[in-house]
Amino acid sequence: MKKITYLLFSGLTLLAVACDKKLDIEPQQSISENIALNTDANVKLVLLGAYDNLSQEGIYGGNLFRDAELAGSDGEIRWVGTFNDPRDIFNHTMDAGNLDGENTWSQAYAAINTCNNVLSALGVVNEADRAWVEGEARFIRAVCYYELVRLYGKTYEPGGANTQPGVPLVTEPTRGVGEASFVSRSSVGEVYEFVHDELHAAYDLMPEEHDVYANKYVAAAVIARMHLSRGEYDESLEFADVVINSGYYSLLPQYADNWNQDDNTAESIFSMQVSDQDGDNELVTFFSIPAFGGRDGDIEIQQKHLDLYDAADARLALFYEGSGAMRTGKWRDQYKNIPVIRLAEMYLIRAECNSRLGNSADDDYNAIHTRAGLPAKTGVTLDDILLERHLELAFEGQRIHDIKRQRGTVDGLSWDDNKLVFPIPARELEANKSLEQNDGY
Numbered sequence: 134m135k136k137i138t139y140l141l142f143s144g145l146t147l148l149a150v151a152c153d154k155k156l157d158i159e160p161q162q163s164i165s166e167n168i169a170l171n172t173d174a175n176v177k178l179v180l181l182g183a184y185d186n187l188s189q190e191g192i193y194g195g196n197l198f199r200d201a202e203l204a205g206s207d208g209e210i211r212w213v214g215t216f217n218d219p220r221d222i223f224n225h226t227m228d229a230g231n232l233d234g235e236n237t238w239s240q241a242y243a244a245i246n247t248c249n250n251v252l253s254a255l256g257v258v259n260e261a262d263r264a265w266v267e268g269e270a271r272f273i274r275a276v277c278y279y280e281l282v283r284l285y286g287k288t289y290e291p292g293g294a295n296t297q298p299g300v301p302l303v304t305e306p307t308r309g310v311g312e313a314s315f316v317s318r319s320s321v322g323e324v325y326e327f328v329h330d331e332l333h334a335a336y337d338l339m340p341e342e343h344d345v346y347a348n349k350y351v352a353a354a355v356i357a358r359m360h361l362s363r364g365e366y367d368e369s370l371e372f373a374d375v376v377i378n379s380g381y382y383s384l385l386p387q388y389a390d391n392w393n394q395d396d397n398t399a400e401s402i403f404s405m406q407v408s409d410q411d412g413d414n415e416l417v418t419f420f421s422i423p424a425f426g427g428r429d430g431d432i433e434i435q436q437k438h439l440d441l442y443d444a445a446d447a448r449l450a451l452f453y454e455g456s457g458a459m460r461t462g463k464w465r466d467q468y469k470n471i472p473v474i475r476l477a478e479m480y481l482i483r484a485e486c487n488s489r490l491g492n493s494a495d496d497d498y499n500a501i502h503t504r505a506g507l508p509a510k511t512g513v514t515l516d517d518i519l520l521e522r523h524l525e526l527a528f529e530g531q532r533i534h535d536i537k538r539q540r541g542t543v544d545g546l547s548w549d550d551n552k553l554v555f556p557i558p559a560r561e562l563e564a565n566k567s568l569e570q571n572d573g574y
Contacts, residue, residue, distance in 0.1 A: 170254040173262070180251045180266055183273045184346065186244030188412055191236035193405045193473055195415030195464075197280060198530025199432075200233060204553060205532030207543045209438035213458075214419065214431030225544060225552040229559035229574055237284065238558050241277040242303070248274040249306040268338030272347050275331035276355055278302070282324040283362070284555045285571070288537040288548065291364030295322030298569060302327055317567040325363060332356045341381070350379050351403040354474045357482050362538060370486035373479040376402065382476040388504055389451050391475060393466040402479075405471040414471055416464035420528065422456040426467025433458035441524060447506040448524060461528050472529070477501055481522045488515045501525055 169175050190196050203212060203223040212223035218233040227234060251270040258266050278300065282289075286299040301316040302324060319327075336352040353372045360369035376382065383399045385391060390398060397404050407414045421427025434452060439459065442449045451462040484497035498518055499509040505524075510517065519539065522531075535541075537548045546552055551573030562568050 170250060171257055173257055173259045176251055176254045176258050177266065179247060180270060183244050183247040183251065183270065186240060186247055187273055187277070188405045189240040190413045190415045191233070191240040192244065192277070192280065193471065194413030195418070195471060196233055197237055199416055199419055200237070201530045201533045202528055205536050205543050207536070209435050211433045211435055212431060213433055214429060216431070219419070219431070225546060227556055229556040229562065229570065231556065234555045235558040235560060238281070238561060241281050244277050245274050245303060246307050249304060253306050264338045265340050265343065268335045268352070269347055271331045272335035272339065272352050275328045275335060278324055279328045279355070279359060282321055282328070283534055285557060286321045286324065287554055289321055289325055289363055295325065296320045298571070299324035301568070315565045315567040318569060325359075328359060332359060341379070345397060345404070345406050347403060350376050350381055351474065354402045354479060357479060361482055361486070362534070366486040366489045370483055370490070373483040373486070376479045377476065377483065384476055384480075384500060384504060386504070388448055389462065391472055392463045393469045395469065397470065400476045401470075401472045402474040402476060404473055407468055407470050409468040414464070414467070414469060416471060417467050417469070420461055420464035421467070422460060424455060425465045430456040430458060430460065434461055438527070441520070443507055445506055446524070463528055477525055481518065481525060484513070484518045485515070485522070488513070488518055494518060
């Protein structure tokens with residue numbers, strides 16, 4: 134595919150960019166909204182723009198995952214870089230002017246608005262393709278809201294009212310600034326219900342295969358994550374099972390082969406595509422060192438984390454010493470893909486759900502445990518599974534969410550502490566007087 138940029142001027146600018154491994158620059162052109170959204174081809178280009186939005190540094194280009202690890206560091210990693218904004222996330226001293234928090238918010242809502250535009254123009258899409266176009270737009274919109282509500286809202290409480298403030302739900306295109314633009318925050322419960330409905334709708338609409346783009350099983354994997362977040366273990370298990378049994382993915386024999394790859398691996402359910410011509414991998418920027426294309430070695434792995442591994446664990450071999458500290462080899466090499474969801478996570482979700490439901494989790498746990506070169510276990514406990522999840526998914530953007538979901542502590546703070554919730558960005562509060570700030574800011 135070629136990379137083509139269309140700028141739609143209708144009060145706000147909508148960016149549509151095709152996402153691919155190769156970049157073929159075409160002249161930029163400014164065209165009116167009614168032209169951009171009045172043909173099948175142009176609506177599909179706008180949908181590709183939503184993927185480009187999703188791949189930005191503040192979302193799945195890496196900083197969303199980096200910040201989840203910094204916020205959940207608990208002495209296992211250390212920020213030593215010179216940038217103030219990630220340091221404040223690491224130290225739990227964010228304020229409403231934090232630029233990383235602002236970027237994640239604004240880039241996620243840009244992706245949401247792109248999807249809203251696509252969904253408003255489904256009538257011009259070829260009927261044979263309409264279902265997958267709608268499904269992908271709903272999927273991208275849903276994952277953006279899922280990530281936003283987990284960062285900017287208090288944790289979902291299974292069985293609770295979940296009336297705590299979440300994020301604004303905007304479901305129509307923003308094409309000008311008026312009273313309708315000033316949307317207040319929906320509750321955490323309402324946002325989760327929206328995400329639930331969107332993901333399930335996307336799952337029904339999307340195809341089983343769609344090159345590097347999201348498909349039915351990508352939606353199923355996020356559904357499994359979402360139900361796990363809500364403590365709905367039967368449903369989470371069901372969709373993890375769908376992905377595992379789809380036959381489209383398989384565990385790699387070697388754990389280390391999941392990273393620093395130019396192409397998606399057999400274990401990758403969904404990855405951001407990165408090349409030396411296109412795409413961001415900010416995880417490499419901050420976790421790696423100059424010898425491999427990183428910055429200055431901003432994030433160091435601490436002994437507290439390394440001590441969690443059995444001495445025979447093959448995952449230890451992925452760590453390396455560089456620039457005077459220990460580093461994770463997951464995010465070592467520049468211009469490599471970012472695995473967003475791996476099959477290993479589905480095995481661990483299914484194991485955790487089975488354990489919580491009183492069923493044996495031995496097989497799923499051992500699929501991951503023995504790949505790491507460790508002997509199989511029988512009578513696997515929930516604690517075994519949660520530790521395995523901690524080790525297997527380390528530095529992949531899960532940590533703060535797992536701490537909150539498991540009602541743990543981080544750096545002496547309780548899982549529901551105000552400091553573990555991102556502030557609503559100051560510029561959003563200034564622009565939208567209907568927004569209220571989170572407690573503690």
